[in-house]
Amino acid sequence: MHADHMLDLVTLRYVYPWRARPRHERLRVVMPPGSADQLLDLARGAGNARHFEDSFRLSEHDGSSSMTFGGLDMRPIETVHFIPCWGFRMDANGRRLAYTADTAPCDGLENLADGAHLLLSEATLRTLDEDAQPPERRGHLLPAEAGETATRAGAKRLLLTHLPVDDGAEWARRDAAATFDGDVAVAEPNQSYEV
Ligand SMILES: [Zn+2]
Structure with missing residues (x-):
């Protein structure tokens, strides 16, 4: 429920039902436990x-x-x-996509990414100093830690996201590839990425 992950809902809302959709077609939005009040605050801030x-x-x-969405188990x-914060492990047709959301290194990650055909991992940090108060207080991953997660979990492919810069991030790909033997991008x- 940090703003970089949910604030776009404020404007996305205008697509439904205004853009050539019947009134009953509403997008299903699933939020983390306990976040309804936060969304209500946001709605009031938007004036309604x-x-x-x-x-x-x-x-x-x-x-x-x-949760089940059609044939997808999430x-x-x-x-x-x-x-x-919660990441998601998604299974459909014997294929697994794991998405870390925002996270520090933690026990849950290995479970999350267990045998994933594609691990979509955050890789926010360029250096450890960019995290909150390392090593005691952490909230994000280095690309090398995303690679370590993929290796420990036996993931097949690693896709990095939530990067702080828009420079192609070859440095991040290289750092993750140093700790993970599979395909990294x-x-x-x-x-579009096929799982
Ligand atoms: Zn974030």
């Missing part, structure tokens, strides 16, 4: 307490149970960040 209700079907996950797994906008 019902800002989201007419456009989205809002609900919260419970922090551990799988399980939240808690990570370690500056606020409560930096996620690019508007690209």
